[in-house]
Every structure is written in C-alpha cells, then in structure tokens.
Amino acid sequence: MTDPIAQLRQAAALHQTGRLAEAEPLYAAVLTALPGHPDALHLYGVLCAQTGRHARAVELIGAAIARKSHSGAYHANLARALRAEGRLAEAAGSLRRAIALQPSADAFFSLGNILKQSGHMQEALARFRCALILHPEAPETRMNAASVLETLGRRDEALRQLRAGLACDPANPALLFNLARTEQAAGNADHAACGYRRALRTTAEGEDSAVNLGTALLEAGRPAEAVDALRRCAALAPDRAERLLALATALRQAGAVDGCLTVFQRLKALTPTDPTPWQRSAEVQEAAGRLDACVATLLEVARLSREGRFHWKTAYYHLVRIGNLLVGEGRLDRVAALLPPAVAAFRGVDAELHAWALFLQGSLATRLGEAAAAQEAFRRAEPHLPFLAHIPTGDGFARRIEALSPAADTESEAAFVLETLAPPGNGPVVVASCDSGYLERFGPLFLASLDRFSTPGQAAHLHILDPRPDTAARVRALEGRLRHVRLGWSHETSPAGLTAQARTTFYTFARFLRVPRLSRLYQAPLMVADIDACLLSDPVGFLAPLSAATPLALQHFPDNLARLYDGVGGGLVVMRPDPAVIALFDRIRRFLVSWIAERRLHYFLDQIALTAGTDDAVRRGDGPSILPIPVKGRLFLCGDGLFVQILTEKDQPGFAASIAALLDRLERTPPAPDPQLDRSMILKAIGVMV
Template structure:
C-alpha cells in the first residue's frame, strides 16, 4: 500500500520543480487517503490557483484553514486566490490574518496592492511602508509606494522614494520610466527628458517611453527635438491616432502650422466619430488668424452633427472652448472677432445651433457691458432657447428683485410648512429637496450614504414638494433606518397654474427658495445638495475651508463664456449662516419668486438665478467671498468632504436592483473601520468609477 505522506512529499517536490501536471494526481491520491490533511489541502489549492482554478483553490485552502488556522502561509495563499476571483475585501481580510500570524514583507506588499486596487490609497501606502521596513531593497514596493504618494498629492515624497529605489536597481527600465514620468508630472521637464533617454537605453521596447520623451521635450521648450522623436514614433505605427496627435501638437509649436493641420486632417479620416481633431484644427486656425478656415471647420462640424456623426451641439461646445481659451488669455477682442462669422455660419446649417451661437454673442456683450447688444442677441435666440428670457442684463437682477410685489413674496413664504427641526450637535445640517417621486427613488440612498459616514448627532433636513398623503409615514420610515442622523422635514405644494415642464423646473430650484429660512431656523452651517447623489465622507469635513472671511463654497466658473447659465452649479453648496450669505440667497429667492409670480419657469432657471445673484452681489460690493468647489473626476471635494452626483447611471438597466442590494447590505453590516471601504461599496453599486 502506498504511503500517503510519501505521496504528499513527492507531489510537493514535483510541484516545487514546476511539474504541476505530474504533481496534481499525487495530491488527489493523498487527499483521498487523508481527506482532512491541512498541508495536502493547502498545497493542492495552491496548485489549482496556479492553473487558473481559483474558485477550487479558495475551497481547498479554506478547508485547510478550518483545520489549521494558525498558518500565515495558508491565509496569504487564500488571499491570492480570492483576489484572482475579484473578492478583494475578503482577500484583504485574509492577508490581515496572515500578517497577524507572521508579518512578512511579501504579505504587507500584497495587501498594499489589494488596498490600492480597492481605492484605499492611504492605507495601501502604510502597508507598503511596512514592507520596506522589513525589506528596504524591495524595488517594486518602493515603486508602488511612490504611486500611492503621487495619488495622494505627495509628489516630492514619490520622487524621493523612486530615487532611493534607483540606488538599488539603477538599470531597471520600469523604475527609470516611472521616475521620469513623475519628474515630468512635477514640472521637471529637463530631468524627465534625461530619464526617458536613459530608459530607452535600457529597455528593449521603448515606444511608449519615446512618446513621453517627445512630450517632455515639448514641455522643456525643445519642440524641434520633440518633432524628431515623435516623427520616428509615428513612422513605426503610421495609423495610430495618439501618436499623430502628439506629432501635430509638436509641429504647431515649431511653427509648421500647415504640417500640423495636415495631421489633424489625417486624424479626421482615421477617427471619423472623434470630434477632437476638428476641435484642435479650429483652435489652431483661430490662433493663426485664419478666421475663415476656423469658421468653415466649425460649420462642417455643425453639418456632420446634423447628419448624426457627432452630438448635435458639438460645434457649439468647440466654440465655447475656443472662447474660454481666449478669455483665459485676456483676449476678449478675439472672441468678439470670432463670434459674428460663427453665428453666420451656423445660421445656414441648424436654427437651434444658430440660436446657441447668438447666446454666446449675447454673453460676451454682457461681459463687455453692452446691455443693448446682449438683449438683441437674446431676443433673436429666445424662440429656440426659452430660458434666455430669465437672464438679466445690466441692473436687471436688482430691478426685478426690488420690484417684487409684497403679495407674491408673502404667498411664496406662506407655502413653506415646517414639520420638524433636527438641531445638529456637530457639522452642517445637510439639506436636500425633492418631490414625492424622487423621495421614494433617491431618498433612501442619499440618507443611507449620509448616515454611513456621519458622527452621532448629525442633522439632515428634507424639503418635500407636492407631498402625498403617505409622505409623513415615508419620512418616519426613513428616519427609523438611520443610526446617527436625525431628520427634520418641511414641505410645500407647487404653485397652481404651472405646466408640467414648469413644475419640473420649480422642483430644481425650490431648495434655493428655502435656504434663507432654513439658515435662520437652524442657525447652523448648511450643506445643500442634490438628492440624487451620495455623501462619501463625514459632512463635518466640508466645513474646514469655510471661515468668517470665506463663508460660502459652491461650484463656481466665472470665466466661462457660457457662464450666464453655467457659471454656478447648485448640485453642492456649503455655507455658514452669515448675514452676507443669507442676504445673497434672499435676493436669489426673490428673483425666483418673481418668475413664479409670472408663471414663467424655463429649464436652467436654477443656475441662472445663482449666477445672476452672485454677479449682482459682486456689482453691489456686499456679497460673500466664494470658495470654488473643485471636481476631481466625478468627485467633488471641499476640505475633507467628498460628494458624488448620480448622472446617467440612474437610467441604466439594473440600477434600482443594485441600489436595493446596497441598502440591504448597509443596513446589515456595521460601517467599515476604513471609510474607503464603504466609499468603494457605494460607488460600485451606483456604477461610478473614480
């Protein structure tokens, strides 16, 4: 009879020698005789993982751990199989157990990689540092630590880490490339050029490095050298768009405008559905004073858009981009020269696109202080863009606010019905408004995300429009699911006589009507947000940038040519209840009420009111200082606060089911020690990648 232990030893020897096909039947035979042997289960599981059968590996190694839970190697190998199965949180948990049993550089490195993959960059960096304490010469750990530091905005630390690694491996191509790339990102163009050249001397294949070298040469002010490098790259793969785009950019910088435009023309044929080469062509043509060519390019984009090749407003977006580039250079004169021929060119292609170009002409006139020209442009465009009726010119905002009939103001204020307040113990009061449909669809997720990251004593307030008979019961049911958040609410009925479209517009701005009232009632900072969104951090973190000198933070784009309807975004605002802030929003409220009184409510009125109100405060010289809230990809950041809007994701198939599963999970499990784990869980469920 064959000794099963001897079989196991033979299988392990074959396994170690890389002879997996010969080892597998011996593992199977050993397990048949010794079905619960932990080493046999573990080693067979490792072999299965090595041959791509990760689910079987998880089963076998898991069985080994139930019999011998004190082996760090078992837990580490289980983590590898779990990671390959995409079960990252479980893999991280297995590695934590492995580290508790036997701390090793490999285990710290592995968990760092998993945490980085999950988006938990700070914790990943801490684990890479642990790996380096145990093994200072570990080049890959230093490279990954540097990537984490760069992601956290610590570029100098990343450079130091990579230079230390270079002392351990001075000829490693990946390391040399990463160091050069980081030098380039830090603005050290000459150092990056040297690094990329050194990488090319050590790497067998260096096409990507050569592309980066070309970009670094451009940044270093050496465009002629960049052209030489990028020509060689383009010649290797003649039809690769990214290389042609880089070469076209370099040719422009050396003054070869015709050569640059020729490559953009080639790109148009190679990538027929990509509007980028058209956009770049128009930008170059305008910059070179070739206004007729620029206008012809925009007109052709408009024509192709009408045929369905691009989005119908693509030519308008190109025009806005060129205008914004010129505004950034302080060249309003060139914007004024560009717009009239563009308006004329669009007239013959698409009446609505022509109207949008007229809007830009009116927007520029407002910026230049020519109210009569602005009114004329808006009057001609208004049949296609009804919201232009709302845009005030000159002192129009102030006149409308000050002429508001007291009865209309009183009627609007009387519509507000307060049910309950929830005074906060810390942080801002989080405010959202919605109709009954959005309360049912997005209220549970919005409040669950808030509750997940809040400290005890956090307050939220829902302002509900057109409540149903069961709304009070729905609010009470939502509050019962909250662990930390106390919920106040109010409601109002939308004004009579509104069309369905006007009522939808009313829903978009109703919360701005109630900001002054809620600020006075709560006497606390407010975080005002869209309800079809998620809070991804403790709301208290949003208050850090605010002060008596800077009491208001919002999405603010004052240098946008289209700013009259797109200069302020109201999806997220953070404010202190300072008199200047309350006064600003009270005037915005009165502006909105004036349009309600006329029963004229067109889309974008919410953004128009915010932009016009802040402009009015600037003119009056009594407005609060505004802190712009920056966007980092899909995330809005304010201090330590994180916020994400749900955009097209809500219309995707399966969205409601995914949210239901998420809400059930959040209710069943305690918040993770690392908030990043819960952030990842929420973002994955709503389908947002950051």
C-alpha cells in the same frame, strides 16, 4: 501497493517543474489514501490557485491549516488565494499570521500590497519598510513604497525610494520609468526626459517611456524634440488615437500649424464619431488667424451633427470652448472677431444653433457693457431660446426684485409648510428638495450615502414639493433606516396655473426659494444639494475651507463666455449663516418669485437666478466672498468633502436594481475602516467612473 508519501514527493517534483496537469491526479490520489494530510492539502491548494480555482484553493489550504496551523507558508499561500477571491481583510489576517510564525520579506511585501489595495496607505508603507529591512535590493518593493508615498503627498520621499532602488539595480527599466514618471509629476520635466531616455535604452519594449518622453519634452518647453519622439511613437502604432493627439499637440506648440492640422485630419478619419479633432482643429485655425477655416470647421461639425454623427449642439460647445480660451487670455477682441461669422454661418444650417450663437454674442456684449447690443441679440434668439427672457441686463435684476409686489412675496412665503426641524449637529444641515417621485426614487440613496459617512447627530432637511397623502409615512420610513442622521422636513404645493414644463422648472429651483427661511430656522451652516446625488464623505469636511471672510462655496465660473446661464452651478452650495449670504439668497428668492408671479418659468431659471444674483451682489459691492468648488472628474471637492451627482446613469437599464442592491448592502454592512472602500462601492453601483 503504491506508497502515498512517495506519490506526494513525485507530485511535488512535477509541480515544482511546472508540470501541473501531471501533478494534480497524484495529489488527489494521495488525499484518497491519506485524507487530511496537511502537506498534500496545502500543495494541492497551491496548484488550484495557480490554475485559477481560487475558491477550491481556499478550501484546501484552509483544511491544511486546520491540521497544521503553525506553518507560515500555509498562511501566506492562503492569503494569495483569498486575495484573488477579493477577500482582502481575510487575506491580510492570514498574512499577519504568516509573519508572526515566519517573518519574510515576501510576506511583508504581500501584506503591504493588500493594505495598499484596501486604501490603508500608512500601514501599507510600514509593511513595505519591513520588507525592505529584510531585502533592501527588491525593486518592486521600492516601487510600491514610492507609489504609496506619492499617494500620501510625500513625493520627495517617493523619489528617494526610487533612486535607492536604482542604486541597487541601475538598468531596471521599471524603476527608470517610475522614477521618470514621478519626476514628471513633480514638475521636473528635464529630469523626467533624461529618465525616459535611459529607460528606452534598457528595453526594446519601451513605448510608454517613448510617449512619456514626448510629453515631458513638451512640458520642458522643447516642442521640436517632442515632435521627433512622438512622431516615432505614432509611426509604431498609427492607429493609436492618443498618440496622434499628442503628436498634434507637439506640432502645434512647435509652430507647425499645417503639420498639426494634417494629423487632425488623420484623427478625424480614425475616430469618425469623436468630435475632439474637429474641436482642436478649429482652435488651431483660430489661433493661427485663419478665421474662415475655423468657421468652416465649425460649420462642418454642425452639418455632421444634423446627420447624427455628433450631438446636435456640438458646434456650439466648440464655439464656447474657443471663446473661453480667448476670454482666459484676455483677448475679447478675438472673440468679437470670431462670433459674427459663426453666427452668419449657423444661420443657414440650424435655426436653434444660430440662436445659441446669437446668445454668445449677447453674452459678450454684456461683458463689454453694451446693454443695447445684448438685448438685441437676445431678442433675436429668444423665439428658440425662451430662457433668455429671464436674463437681466444692466441693473435689471435689482429693478425686478424691487418691483415685486408684497402680495406675490407673501403668497410664496405662505406656501412653505414646516413639519419638523432636525436638531442641528456639529456639521452643516444637509438640505435637498424634490417632488414626491424623486423622493421615492432618489431619497433613499441620498440619505443612505449621507448616513454612511456622517458622525452621529448629523442633521438633514428634505423640502418636498407636491406631497402625496403617503409622503409623511415615507419620510418616517426613511428616517427609520438611518443610523446617524436626524431628519427634518417641510413641504409646499407648486403654484397653480403652471404648465408641466414650468412645474418641472419650479422643482429645479424650489430649494433656493427656501434657503433664507431654513438658514434662519436652523441658525447653522447649510449644505444645499441635488437629491439625485450621493455624499461621499462626512459633511463636516465641506465646512473646513469656509470662514467669516469666505462664507459661501459654490461652483462659480465668472470667465465662462456662456456664464449668463452657466456661470454658477447649483448642484452643491455650502454656506455659513452669514448675513451677507442670507441677504444674497433672499434677493435670489425674490427674483424667482417675480417670475412665479408671472407664471413664466423656463429651463435654466435656477442657474440664471444664481448667476444674476451673484452678479448683482458684485455690482452693489456688498456680496459675500465666494469660494469656487472645483470638480475633479465627476467629484465635487470642497475642503475634505466629496460629492457626486447622478447624471445620465439614472437612465441606464438596470440602474434601479443596482441601487436596490446597494441600499441592501449599505443597510446590512457596517462602514468600512477606510472610507475609500465605501466610496468605491457606491460609485461602482451608480455607474460613475472617477
């Protein structure tokens, strides 16, 4: 009869030498003979984890621990399987038990990694420090500690960790690379370049170091050396578009215009549906004074767009980008030289594209104070771009609101019907407006995301357009699902006599009609947002950068050549109840009402009104100071506040089902200890990558 203990020793020996297929049946035989043997359960579980069967590994090692709970190794190996299953909190608990039983550098290191992955950076750093006390020469621990320190904004400490690691292992290519990368992020481009060269000398597989060497040399103002490095990288992987793009950038900075354009030609062939090399080619040609070539490139983009290769408006976007680069350099003379030939070229390709180029001519004329030239350009473009009728020139904004009839103003104000006010809390009252359809489609997610990150007592207000008979019940149902948020609401019926398109435009700006009224009603800061969006942090954080001196935050792009319709973004506005802010939005409201009275509402009117209103306030010299809200990737950033709009994602197949599953999960589970985990869950569900 076979001795099961001998079989276990044989299985363990085979396992240790990597002969897993031979070891597995022996472990199974041992457990048949000795059911519940803890070492056999544990080792069989480890083997299952090594072969990707992590759920089975959790089951087996858990059974081993149930019979022998005092083994630190058991708990540590269970943690590895749990982590592979995505069960991070349980994995962290297992490692803490392992450390309590048998402290080791490996267990501290593993716990630090799980905490880092979960977003608990301070605690992760503490565990990495414990691991380094036990094993100070460990390069991976030094690198991971440095990564956490960099995330925490403590880059100098991160550099010290990496240098300490190199003192123990001077030829470690990963340490050399990470030190160089961190030096580069710190702005030490020369040191970074030296580090990348050292990394390249230690390994034959250093393509990332070679590419980063090239970018570091560019940052150090050494473009000729960068060209040499990046040309070698491109030769090693001639089909890697990002390497060709880096090489083209270096050639441009080195003044090698023809070489740069040659690389862009290769990129056009390599990535035929990517408009980027066309855009960069046009920029290089304009900067080199080759206007004819620049316009020819834009014209070819327009022709390819008509054939369906690019979005039909791509040539216009390229033209705006070139114009904005020049505006940023203060070179309006070069913008003025570029636009006429572009306008003429587009005339023969696409009438609407031609109209957009005319719009840019009018925008430039407005910037230069040439009102008559601007009006003439807009007049010629308006048949294709009807929104241009809304753009005021000169003092047109002030004249229009002063001419507004009291009856039209009274009619608009009378349309507002207040149902309830929410008791305001410590943060801003979060305001959104929508029609009944958007209330049903996006209201639950918007409010659920707000509720997820808010503290108790947060106030929100919904302004609902064209309510249905069941709207009040829907609002009550939404409020009933909220833990922290107290909900107020109001409604109005859209003006009679609007076309379907005009009614949609009305929906886009209706919230700005009601900002002055809501500000007076609540006597509290407001955060006015699109409802097809998500809050990703406590609204209190959005108020932090505002003050009596700067009471208004919004997306503000005063140097945008297309600013007359795109100079202010209305997706997120944060405001204190300051008289200057309320006065600004009251004038914007009156401007909007003037167009409602004429029943002329074209797309972009919401953005035009905000831009024209802020311009008017600057002209009069009594407007509030504006804090621009930046966007990083897809995230709006304001103080500690984070916000994301839902754009094309809402039209993707499966979006509604994904949101329903997310809402169910948000309702069933409490907020995570680290808000980043909830943010990641929401962004993943809506399909936004940041």
